[in-house]
Amino acid sequence: MNKSRVKLDLIRAEGSYKAYLCCCYLSEKNDYEKVLSYLHEQEYHYYNTLKFEKRMRSYLIGRFAAKQAISALNGEKNLSDIIIGSGIFNQPIVVSNKQNIKVSITHSGNLGAALAFPEAHPMGIDLEIINSQQREALEGQVTEWEKQQIISLPFAYDAGLTLLWTAKEALSKVMKTGLMTPFHVFSIANMERSKHFIMCYFEHFPQYKALCFPAGKYMCAIVYPLKTELGFNLYELVQYFSIIL
Structure with missing residues (x-):
């Protein structure tokens, strides 16, 4: 199991925000089994309704990446206390009493990534x-x-x-x-x-x-x-991707 987190500074004329990008690569069956312990009870119940291994794996890798990113942004140490539900259009919904945090999740094969960001500053990611x-x-x-x-x-x-x-x-x-x-x-x-x-x-x-x-x-x-500038080193980010693969 390989993972990395990168802080993104969201710089605007009226002020700044911060977001976190988490990338993770789960290559072995026991990597996915380890992620089960990070699920909240509600998430675990939903996971048990899934019938196909591909969907089960994508759910786990997406949730794990998202929880890592959210944890970095709001300081929650216990990943199982972070709940990520689904909206009516299947968009991820973060249940948190700390901040109004949103998350965008993507995965392809065994690689997953997620962006955690404040509600005031919308973002999206795809991989x-x-x-x-x-x-x-x-x-x-x-x-x-x-x-x-x-x-x-x-x-x-x-x-x-x-x-x-x-x-x-x-x-x-x-x-x-x-x-x-x-x-x-x-x-x-x-x-x-x-x-x-x-x-x-x-x-x-x-x-x-x-x-x-x-x-x-x-x-x-x-x-x-459009008017936001990202304060981070893209070359360094690409290296993170390379390291975890």
């Missing part, structure tokens, strides 16, 4: 493995303009398609719609290249932007408000 077998499905969710943009990126074509998907899915989590909304609503209006990441701007949601970066065989996107 996907880069897989050429998903090319046709991902191409169906992008515009011709977006295709032309990713061809010019310093990534393989499939990595570019995955980048667009993660940016849009992370925004859908901020909007609390998930995959129930057609992805063309989340179309990209502009993309800016930097040394370690690509910044995406949305056509219909100009109040948000997505910081997208590759980490090994994965692509990750963090969506946050």
Whole structure:
């Protein structure tokens, strides 16, 4: 079981906030069994209703990453005291009497990540493995303009398609719609290249932007408000991903 936590400073003109990103990699069966002890009684009851191993594992890795991130933000030491329920659109709901904390959860295979942040400052995260077998499905969710943009990126074509998907899915989590909304609503209006990441701007949601970066065989996107600056070292964050894999 490997895990890491990174503090994100959310810097705005009117003040600042902080968030925590937790990444974890559970590679063995006993890693998942260990996570069971961190579940609250309510979560454990829900876990026992799950029938398929893939869903059971994704639930455990997502909850473990989320609890680690929440613990870092609100100081709760006992992870089993942190309850993460589900809203009517299956969005994660943090039950806490300490702060108004929100969490965004993502997982792909044995890798999970979660962002814990204050309710006042919405954010979202998505993580996907880069897989050429998903090319046709991902191409169906992008515009011709977006295709032309990713061809010019310093990534393989499939990595570019995955980048667009993660940016849009992370925004859908901020909007609390998930995959129930057609992805063309989340179309990209502009993309800016930097040394370690690509910044995406949305056509219909100009109040948000997505910081997208590759980490090994994965692509990750963090969506946050347009006028917020993230105070952290992205190179260091990518190294965290590399270390835990």
